[in-house]
Amino acid sequence: DTEVTQTPKHLVMGMTNKKSLKCEQHMGHRAMYWYKQKAKKPPELMFVYSYEKLSINESVPSRFSPECPNSSLLNLHLHALQPEDSALYLCASSQVPWGATNTGELFFGEGSRLTVL
Amino acid sequence: AQTVTQSQPEMSVQEAETVTLSCTYDTSENNYYLFWYKQPPSRQMILVIRQEAYKQQNATENRFSVNFQKAAKSFSLKISDSQLGDTAMYFCAFMKQRSGAGSYQLTFGKGTKLSVIP
Numbered sequence: 001d002t003e004v005t006q007t008p009k010h011l012v013m014g015m016t017n018k019k020s021l022k023c024e025q026h027m028g029h030r031a032m033y034w035y036k037q038k039a040k041k042p043p044e045l046m047f048v049y050s051y052e053k054l055s056i057n058e059s060v061p062s063r064f065s066p067e068c069p070n071s072s073l074l075n076l077h078l079h080a081l082q083p084e085d086s087a088l089y090l091c092a093s094s095q096v097p098w099g100a101t102n103t104g105e106l107f108f109g110e111g112s113r114l115t116v117l
Numbered sequence: 118a119q120t121v122t123q124s125q126p127e128m129s130v131q132e133a134e135t136v137t138l139s140c141t142y143d144t145s146e147n148n149y150y151l152f153w154y155k156q157p158p159s160r161q162m163i164l165v166i167r168q169e170a171y172k173q174q175n176a177t178e179n180r181f182s183v184n185f186q187k188a189a190k191s192f193s194l195k196i197s198d199s200q201l202g203d204t205a206m207y208f209c210a211f212m213k214q215r216s217g218a219g220s221y222q223l224t225f226g227k228g229t230k231l232s233v234i235p
Binding site: 031033040041042043045048050055056088090092094096103104105106107108109110111113 | 150152154159160161162163164167169206208212220221222223225226227228
């Protein structure tokens with residue numbers, strides 16, 4: 001199984017809503033990532049979890065709250081978002097640590113398309 | 118900080134022809150990976166090919182091959198016998214291990230939109 005599964009595929013929310021994005025992988029990867037991608041732009045890193053602990057937060061506003069309940073799951077909780085937060089949110093996972101048998105590849109999900117009204 | 122530059126925002130190629138996408142990067146690291154990822158309109162980012170920096174031999178994956186010039190910090194992608202399914206955004210990416218974080222830092226270029234014309 002080389003899949004990263006993201007739900008929902010599409011989400012529309014108002015600025016006062018609270019919603020969550022979910023990501024799941026069963027490849028035994030211990031690093032999981034959230035990326036934000038605006039139209040016609042490359043993905044931008046938001047958060048990284050390594051061994052279920054938050055290791056990188058790229059100065060993301062607190063209205064985005066990540067959570068890693070276990071080694072297979074990654075959530076992104078959304079609250080009081082702004083219209084400019086509308087984007088494709090990509091989840092990815094990878095092996096760690098760096099080593100001879102590690103390909104270094106990030107496996108991406110299909111993304112969750114978020115629209116904030 | 119690492120930078121990845123893709124100087125061709127858009128390219129087109131006739132079906133069955135060959136096309137080369139260019140990528141340059143800037144780093145002071147010696148141990149890193151380079152990737153080409155493909156993102157079709159269906160939006161899932163898919164790995165096309167990878168290259169370890171310590172390997173001199175250029176990576177090849179079926180119709181896809183790279184020209185890796187480490188000294189010049191250049192990493193171009195050649196697609197042979199182009200197919201309609203190759204139509205996508207192609208991102209060149211640089212990866213290094215992020216020290217102390219137990220994870221990787223993947224830096225993307227801005228992408229090249231490739232259209233394969235029937």
